[in-house]
Amino acid sequence: MLITLFEDVIIQTTCRLLVPPMQLFALYVIAHGHHSPGGGFQGGVILGASFVLLSVAYSIDDVKRRMSERLNVIFCSLGVIIFGGIGVVCLILGANYLDYGIFHKLLSVDIPLARALGILGVEIGIGFTVMAVMISIFLNLASGGKHEDAVK
Amino acid sequence: MKFLAFFIVAFTGALLIYSTLDMPDWGDPHSPASIHVSPRYIEKTLEETATPNMVTSVLADYRGYDTLGETTVIFTAAICCILLLRRVV
Numbered sequence: 001m002l003i004t005l006f007e008d009v010i011i012q013t014t015c016r017l018l019v020p021p022m023q024l025f026a027l028y029v030i031a032h033g034h035h036s037p038g039g040g041f042q043g044g045v046i047l048g049a050s051f052v053l054l055s056v057a058y059s060i061d062d063v064k065r066r067m068s069e070r071l072n073v074i075f076c077s078l079g080v081i082i083f084g085g086i087g088v089v090c091l092i093l094g095a096n097y098l099d100y101g102i103f104h105k106l107l108s109v110d111i112p113l114a115r116a117l118g119i120l121g122v123e124i125g126i127g128f129t130v131m132a133v134m135i136s137i138f139l140n141l142a143s144g145g146k147h148e149d150a151v152k
Numbered sequence: 153m154k155f156l157a158f159f160i161v162a163f164t165g166a167l168l169i170y171s172t173l174d175m176p177d178w179g180d181p182h183s184p185a186s187i188h189v190s191p192r193y194i195e196k197t198l199e200e201t202a203t204p205n206m207v208t209s210v211l212a213d214y215r216g217y218d219t220l221g222e223t224t225v226i227f228t229a230a231i232c233c234i235l236l237l238r239r240v241v
Binding site: 036 | 199200201202203204207208209211212216217219220223224227229230231233234236237239241
């Protein structure tokens, strides 16, 4: 449930209809980055923008109930950890850092497909980080670090 | 002093514009950038990485380490933003 009362019916209804397809599209952009324009950065930005839209149309409290500050910082670091972790897994398996070809040992697929899956994993990590960074920077800049709405 | 600053800016700008005359033409297939690693990326991407999107394969595979750096830069930006701005009221 959104806690803000209706201030502007058109904006809030449009936003409510727009946000779910937007997030779905963002996941598509991340997952389909191999085959079409897109990838982690672009998808992450769309995902972050959906939360920004929510905070503009509703309130910062609504966003923070969906994505708490703690969770947001965890996502921020999780993306970098996924990216770096994939590199370390490559090292452990005996290849160079971020040399995804070695995943063919782990996943029993041929080397090019292993590389493609490695790219996918990395893109997911980038998506996490970019989304959380977008939300965090927007909330901090928009409210001067107070995380309160200017107009109550 | 203001005149000196203007002179330095204008001189540097003129120097930069002069140096662009030596640069290869836009999209020149024989320019150094197009004959070194670009053909390898264009010809071998699908074969080596099973990824039809060359941009993605360069971004995340051939230059994955660079992208790790970019992600870390964004992460650092967010952490700095939190450290500088966030205060609990």
